[in-house]
Amino acid sequence: MTGPDTETGAPEPGTGTNRGTTTFDTLILGAGAAGMMCAAEAGRGGGRVLVVDHARAAGEKIRISGGGRCNFTNMHAEPGNFLSQNPHFAKSALSRYTQWDFLDLVGRHGIDWHEKTLGQLFCDGSAKEIIAMLRAEMDAVGADLWLETSVEGVSREGNGFRVALRRGDSRHDVSCRNLVVATGGKSIPKMGATGLGYALAEQFGLPLVPTRAALVPLTFSDATLPRLKALAGLSVDATVETAGTRFREGLLFTHRGLSGPSVLQISSYWTEGQDVVVDLSPDTDLGAHLRQLRAQAGRQAVATALASVLPKRLAQDVADRAAPRGNLADQSDAEIDRITAHAHAWCLRPAGTEGYRTAEVTLGGVDTAALSSRTMEARDVRGLYFIGEVVDVTGWLGGFNFQWAWSSGWAAGQAI
Numbered sequence: 308m309t310g311p312d313t314e315t316g317a318p319e320p321g322t323g324t325n326r327g328t329t330t331f332d333t334l335i336l337g338a339g340a341a342g343m344m345c346a347a348e349a350g351r352g353g354g355r356v357l358v359v360d361h362a363r364a365a366g367e368k369i370r371i372s373g374g375g376r377c378n379f380t381n382m383h384a385e386p387g388n389f390l391s392q393n394p395h396f397a398k399s400a401l402s403r404y405t406q407w408d409f410l411d412l413v414g415r416h417g418i419d420w421h422e423k424t425l426g427q428l429f430c431d432g433s434a435k436e437i438i439a440m441l442r443a444e445m446d447a448v449g450a451d452l453w454l455e456t457s458v459e460g461v462s463r464e465g466n467g468f469r470v471a472l473r474r475g476d477s478r479h480d481v482s483c484r485n486l487v488v489a490t491g492g493k494s495i496p497k498m499g500a501t502g503l504g505y506a507l508a509e510q511f512g513l514p515l516v517p518t519r520a521a522l523v524p525l526t527f528s529d530a531t532l533p534r535l536k537a538l539a540g541l542s543v544d545a546t547v548e549t550a551g552t553r554f555r556e557g558l559l560f561t562h563r564g565l566s567g568p569s570v571l572q573i574s575s576y577w578t579e580g581q582d583v584v585v586d587l588s589p590d591t592d593l594g595a596h597l598r599q600l601r602a603q604a605g606r607q608a609v610a611t612a613l614a615s616v617l618p619k620r621l622a623q624d625v626a627d628r629a630a631p632r633g634n635l636a637d638q639s640d641a642e643i644d645r646i647t648a649h650a651h652a653w654c655l656r657p658a659g660t661e662g663y664r665t666a667e668v669t670l671g672g673v674d675t676a677a678l679s680s681r682t683m684e685a686r687d688v689r690g691l692y693f694i695g696e697v698v699d700v701t702g703w704l705g706g707f708n709f710q711w712a713w714s715s716g717w718a719a720g721q722a723i
């Protein structure tokens with residue numbers, strides 16, 4: 308581990324011990340996925356690197372990700388899987404540090420992995436292996452890590468920066484040429500998320516794209532919620548669509564509303580006041596199916612006929628919403644189309660989302676117009692970099708957000 312360059316200064320009254328000023332080439336704020344990746348790459352260039360984090364451990368979100376197995380990338384990752392005001396911004400970093408580069412790193416560290424579904428790659432063992440790998444990469448280049456360290460202030464100092472840090476009772480000033488902001492988004496504040504990255508962007512005059520919770524369950528008003536609650540625990544394969552964007556994956560009914568991968572995905576595209584349209588039976592043409600059953604066994608109830616395709620509770624709910632008169636034999640073709648529309652195009656108006664408390668990511672953030680897409684450096688503030696989730700680049704569910712953290716962290720590390 309590298310030690311400090313200079314230690315000067317005397318204790319400051321009322322602020323505990325002042326450990327003086329330490330000089331590093333690069334200071335990285337945030338020891339998450341992007342920060343650690345950047346440290347390993349920046350250190351390769353020979354400069355002295357310090358990573359600080361206010362948490363007790365590095366990579367806490369990596370640790371809990373993917374149910375403890377970390378969905379660390381996606382085999383199909385490409386720029387189209389990311390949301391940003393500038394859809395072209397992520398292209399450079401994603402193409403220069405790809406999912407295959409990360410897989411190569413994982414392989415070199417002997418971490419076994421598997422594809423779960425849709426190109427999503429997970430550790431066979433534990434997400435902790437990914438954290439250990441990043442820590443080993445940092446150690447290999449002598450990057451320092453200070454945990455339980457908070458940032459008290461940042462100021463410009465010549466061509467570089469001076470950052471006031473606090474570790475327990477003592478204050479440390481760090482002077483650095485490059486300052487990398489890797490403090491993540493606002494999701495899961497309980498795990499250490501703060502708005503520091505956004506505040507620093509504002510301090511240095513970088514514009515922000517408004518933030519909101521994404522990859523998050525949708526909530527509903529009292530008019531709809533009781534119906535969804537009655538279905539809680541049911542999970543179906545469904546397509547969910549809003550404003551021309553559609554995902555097909557699992558949908559889960561919960562006591563609070565709708566969740567499951569298809570709903571988390573669509574939440575990133577949903578805005579207040581919009582409907583979501585759910586197809587509960589994307590593979591089976593229910594109209595054709597009911598017409599066939601009508602000819603064969605028309606004396607059954609509509610709910611019973613629907614239950615030959617949908618889970619029983621859901622079939623009953625579709626029938627309740629359609630409220631047909633009589634049994635299946637009593638339904639005209641037009642009536643069958645009306646009934647099945649309640650399953651193929653169930654239109655729901657969410658009241659909101661569960662918010663940052665449960666969101667996997669934050670949409671919006673540091674406006675990419677203010678950053679170089681090649682290096683992540685602020686165009687107008689030399690030496691200031693923003694990487695990972697704090698930037699207005701948000702991936703789909705499925706390993707894409709970590710890939711952005713690796714690619715953007717690597718791009719900044721390379722440039723440094």
Ligand code: FDA
Binds near residue numbers: 338342365491667709
């Ligand atoms: P990240 O949040 O990882 O790191 C930021 C670091 O900065 C943290 O260590 C934090 O403590 C520190 N920090 C914040 N404020 C600070 C301050 N004021 N002072 C000092 N330090 C500060 N993605 C994916 O691709 N696959 C997956 O399986 C999952 N799973 C998943 C599960 C859950 C529950 C969540 C919440 C999120 C995911 N994600 C995911 C998303 C993924 O975790 C996320 O996109 C990346 O961790 C972002 O990496 P960053 O390094 O940008 O931020």
